[in-house]
Every structure is written in C-alpha cells, then in structure tokens.
Amino acid sequence: MNQRPQPDDRHASGMFHLWNTISWVLLGLLPTAGAVLDAQEAKKYWSLGLLSLIALCYAIVLTLPRNPVLRPEVFLVLLSLVMGGISYLLGGSAAFYVVSLPHFWVFARGPRLSIVLSGVGAATTVFGGTLRQGWSHQFLSGNNVFTALAYAAAVALGLWLHRFIAQNNARTEQLATELEDTQRELAEAHQRQGAVAERERIAREIHDTLAQGFASIIVLAEAARSAIATDAEKCDQQLLSIARTARENFAEARVLVGSAPRSGVAAGSVAMTLRRTLDRFVQDTGLTVTTELADVTCDQTTRIALLRCTQESLANVRKHAAATTVGVVLTRYPHGIELEITDDGRGFVVDEADGFGLVGMRKRLAELDGDLAVTSSLGDGTRVLAMIPTNSQD
Structure with a gap:
C-alpha cells in the first residue's frame, strides 16, 4: 500500500539530503579538489572539470528528481565513471568513494540496484587507481583494500538499514490500518449508540405522551359508557375529554414524526x-x-x-x-x-x-x-x- 508522505516524513527526508550534501561537499568534493591544486595543469583541469560535472549533475538530480534526462540511476553511473577518472588522475580516490557511498543507497531503486551500482563505483575506483602502475604492483594497495572493505561494509549496513526501514514501514502501515479500523468501529459504535439513544428518547416520549393519552381515553370511554344511561351531562363531559385528549395525542404524534415543534408543549x-x-x-x-x-x-x-x-x-x-x-x-x-x-x-x-x-x-x-x-x-x-x-x- 503506497502512502502519501506526511509533512514530518518530508521534513526528515529534506534534513537527511541537506546533511548528506554538506558531508559530500566538505569531505568529498573539496578535499579532492584541494588535492589536485598543485598537480600538473592537465591533471588539475581534468580533475576539477570532472568534479564540477558531477557536482552539477548532483544538483540537478536533487532539485529536479523527475527530470526526463538525468535520472538518479544515470547520475550514479556518471558518479562511478567520475570516481574512476579521479582515481586514475590521482592514483587512487578511496576517500572520495567512501564519502559518495550514501548516494548509491539514497538514489537507487531497491537494494539490489544499490549493491550493483556501488559495486561498479568500487570497481572503477580500483581500476582507475591501478591502471597506470599495472595490476601486479597496485592491486593490493591500501587504497584498493580500503575501497573493497568500504564496499563490503556499505552493503552490509545498507541491507540492514533497508530491512529495518521495511519492517518499520510495514509496522507503520499495520498501525495505520488498525487505526482506520478502530476509527471505523468507533464511528459505527457512535452511530449505534446514537440510534439506541434516539430509540430510547422516542420510546420515552411515546410512553409519557401517547401511551398516557390512550390510557386516559380508555378510562374516559369506559366511564362514559357506564354513565350514558344515567348521567348524560357527565357522559358529555367525558366525551369532550376524550376528544381533547385525542387531539393532544395527535399533536404529540406530529411532534414525534417531526412535522411540528419538538416540545409539543404550549407556551x-x-x-x-x-x-x-x-x-x-x-x-x-x-x-x-x-x-x-x-x-x-x-x-x-x-x-x-x-x-x-x-x-x-x-x-x-x-x-x-x-x-x-x-x-x-x-x-x-x-x-x-x-x-x-x-x-x-x-x-x-x-x-x-x-x-x-x-x-x-x-x-x-x-x-x-x-x-x-x-x-x-x-x-x-x-x-x-x-x-x-x-x-x-x-
């Protein structure tokens, strides 16, 4: 079930991207750029050009995540190629690779693609650093070993975090579903309670008005029947009372069905x-x-x-x-x-x-x-x- 990001989620995501960007610029781009300032002109210009290119691509992906050309996966492939180029120009760039590792887990869709693309980045870093010196001399260098260890650690940590986040999301969705069910049950309970209260109110009104009126009519009718032959005046009064009570019951009935003011009581x-x-x-x-x-x-x-x-x-x-x-x-x-x-x-x-x-x-x-x-x-x-x-x- 896809859920719309909540304001708190968007805020947390924005803060993470901000700190990731600051860390990448301060610990990745700037130190790498500083390392080539004293290098030969060609090496310096190529290195600064590659770093500027990948920084520009990162800004585009971060600010325009849905652009049709530079998709996150394309950016990660370019980042891997730049790592290889920087590693070739500097003779190794394990530190730059390590600082850039979070990008592979942030922008790639799914852990498998993260593992593959970060592996490509590690391979280009190792390949670029050993290309000039030959594999027999540089393959087991500290730069390459550090790159391999960083890749392995990143894969282990990334898989653990992905599983943790997946479990947390599943738990969140379960709680959201339970909350929706609880809210629905509560609404149904309130509706039932309201219906029961309304039935009790109507029953009470019927008992206090219509039922009492009908009981009076029965008593008066029986008394009038007994007096019809012996006391015509009393019988006439009782018949008038019956008619008056019947009219009052009719008025109360109109109140109960909602066609008259609810009080049903004269001012x-x-x-x-x-x-x-x-x-x-x-x-x-x-x-x-x-x-x-x-x-x-x-x-x-x-x-x-x-x-x-x-x-x-x-x-x-x-x-x-x-x-x-x-x-x-x-x-x-x-x-x-x-x-x-x-x-x-x-x-x-x-x-x-x-x-x-x-x-x-x-x-x-x-x-x-x-x-x-x-x-x-x-x-x-x-x-x-x-x-x-x-x-x-x-």
Whole structure:
C-alpha cells in the first residue's frame, strides 16, 4: 500500500539530503579538489572539470528528481565513471568513494540496484587507481583494500538499514490500518449508540405522551359508557375529554414524526403548564388535588421535564394508587427547582418497582443533571421528588 508522505516524513527526508550534501561537499568534493591544486595543469583541469560535472549533475538530480534526462540511476553511473577518472588522475580516490557511498543507497531503486551500482563505483575506483602502475604492483594497495572493505561494509549496513526501514514501514502501515479500523468501529459504535439513544428518547416520549393519552381515553370511554344511561351531562363531559385528549395525542404524534415543534408543549410558565394538567386530571378523575405552585422561570427543556414527571406521576396515581388526594408542590431554591408530588394511595415497594415510567423520569432528569427520589411503602401513599439544579437553567 503506497502512502502519501506526511509533512514530518518530508521534513526528515529534506534534513537527511541537506546533511548528506554538506558531508559530500566538505569531505568529498573539496578535499579532492584541494588535492589536485598543485598537480600538473592537465591533471588539475581534468580533475576539477570532472568534479564540477558531477557536482552539477548532483544538483540537478536533487532539485529536479523527475527530470526526463538525468535520472538518479544515470547520475550514479556518471558518479562511478567520475570516481574512476579521479582515481586514475590521482592514483587512487578511496576517500572520495567512501564519502559518495550514501548516494548509491539514497538514489537507487531497491537494494539490489544499490549493491550493483556501488559495486561498479568500487570497481572503477580500483581500476582507475591501478591502471597506470599495472595490476601486479597496485592491486593490493591500501587504497584498493580500503575501497573493497568500504564496499563490503556499505552493503552490509545498507541491507540492514533497508530491512529495518521495511519492517518499520510495514509496522507503520499495520498501525495505520488498525487505526482506520478502530476509527471505523468507533464511528459505527457512535452511530449505534446514537440510534439506541434516539430509540430510547422516542420510546420515552411515546410512553409519557401517547401511551398516557390512550390510557386516559380508555378510562374516559369506559366511564362514559357506564354513565350514558344515567348521567348524560357527565357522559358529555367525558366525551369532550376524550376528544381533547385525542387531539393532544395527535399533536404529540406530529411532534414525534417531526412535522411540528419538538416540545409539543404550549407556551407559558411552569406553574401555568402544571395547573392546566392538574385541572384536566381533576376533571377526568374527580380526585382532590392541592397545589402550591411557585412562579418559577426556567428554560423550555426544564419546563418539559417537570411536566413529563407530573404527567407520569399522575398517570401512576390514576392506574395504581387508588388515592383520594394528590398534592403537588413546585418550589424554587438556591440550589435549583424541586417538584414534589404526593398521594394518599395504597403505596408500593420501591425496590420492586422497575416500570418504564420511573426509569424514563430518572433518565430525563439525569440529562439535566437532576435527580429523582421516590419514597413509598404499602398503605402509606407515595412521594415523588424531582430536583433540577440551578446550573441547568438559563
């Protein structure tokens, strides 16, 4: 898998080429040029000409790596020929060969070509140095031995570095692949989590609105059916309540499918909103409701949360409590808003209650950093206390 060079990789490559160039110029070109300054005119001019030529070729390859004429491999062949020429003119140039060895591993494509071309450079260096004196006198000279040892050491070091870099690149690609897989899995997990949260929100809204409305419609319809023959006025009121509840459910359904504002709650203060709900509850059930509703100012989200907690608590009173009196107290404290709902019904064991309504209320309040406390025991009624901290308010 080919990867686009990252900024850090390009910076490191640029620094390596810079230091390699400085080392080659200071330790290779300049000392070799200085060595021929006192030589004969012809030898000096030829040597300086060859060094200038290879320096120019190096600059072209380094600055224009994709030029169609002087490709890196061509440059390395020219470098080998120049080494042979310099070695011939000076009687040996092992030092220049050693300093130029990194070029064969930087510019050649692959370790095999590096070994071959650096071997060609070593051969021309040895050949040029021994050409004038004859092989029998100069073949085992220190210059040639040093060149051969440098070539062998360069091959060993180059192969080791190539293997190390290859393993590092493979590890990098593996980590990149694992990172991509992890990011994809994380995105899928977030998507699943979002879908689950949305399903829970919709389920909670359905339970707190539509399901409660349908339950009210069923109770009112049964009561109207019982009163149709004996109390026409009461039956008419219950039918009106059924129609009103059905319209409210329709409005809530539009909210859930996204064709109406998300709150689905009429504008007004918290106290006004709760009072409308309690009036409906009294009208539908005939129970006695006492209220202490402070004029509390809060944002829409908090107002909806308090309303939903009230609706759920009243629905539980209607379905389970068999109560005669319900008390609702809304109070603003320095630490936040508290809503207390009590009844004198039959009560229940809190630890054994795992209904969706209580769970939904807790989750709704938790989204606002609030809390729900439920206190009850058999025969002693129930107390529901919802608290939303002040830092949740606007």
